[in-house]
């Protein structure tokens with residue numbers, strides 16, 4: 001039985017798992033993401049050594065939230081990680097004595113859905129992760145599509161509202177500013193500003209600590225019947241439909257998989273989003289539409305995908 005380790009390296013935590021060929025996670029390790037590059041590398045080595053004590057591991061896969069070079073050997077830049085032009089996999093392989101592969105985190109998650117999850121047997125699949133922002137991965141005929149320079153598909157920064165909400169990328173009106181956990185909070189706060197005492201539960205959360213509201217809390221409040229939270233979720237569904245129609249006009253996929261922290265609440269907005277999507281899609285009445293499904297793997301997808309890519313690298 002060939003075992004590999006997948007490590008999802010996010011801005012707040014490092015999550016690792018020992019994974020079997022069928023995608024079963026048999027052991028895990030977790031750490032807070034250190035702030036310096038040297039400390040992060042020591043942390044990764046430690047996590048791997050810890051898991052290797054009990055398991056005969058053949059390779060390691062890293063899922064990284066950042067811009068990678070086209071050969072996936074260098075992290076050029078990662079907004080929430082300390083690496084800049086860092087040769088992460090080759091240096092780590094030399095330190096730990098195992099093959100190490102690296103992939104963008106959204107691509108890893110998309111690969112996991114294709115190998116183990118909601119996208120098995122799909123031909124053209126777009127995985128859209130709704131979290132702090134939007135992460136996206138695209139699979140065409142069973143292969144990840146990364147573009148000519150390794151940065152595709154950057155769907156979160158498609159402009160959906162000219163002169164809309166400012167975005168950290170420097171533009172304004174990007175899709176993720178209307179359709180993400182962060183967007184859900186901003187929409188809820190905007191709606192409360194204009195609605196006096198509506199949104200009892202959310203208003204209380206805000207009064208306790210204005211910075212404490214998260215997309216998950218808004219989703220939970222919507223589920224509990226809070227009218228403002230429900231309106232905010234309705235807005236997210238509308239923008240999700242608008243964006244997915246654009247995505248489908250470009251790629252014509254047979255399947256869209258929704259994942260990420262907000263994607264986990266997709267039962268709240270999936271039906272609405274499908275309606276908006278069908279209305280916005282060019283020639284929608286006269287063409288076959290992509291199915292839109294929720295993730296089967298949840299937040300483990302990045303780790304599972306990295307482990308599967310590591311397995312492919314050593315079994316080739």
Ligand SMILES: [Zn+2]
Pocket residue numbers: 156157167168169170171172174
């Ligand atoms: Zn943007």
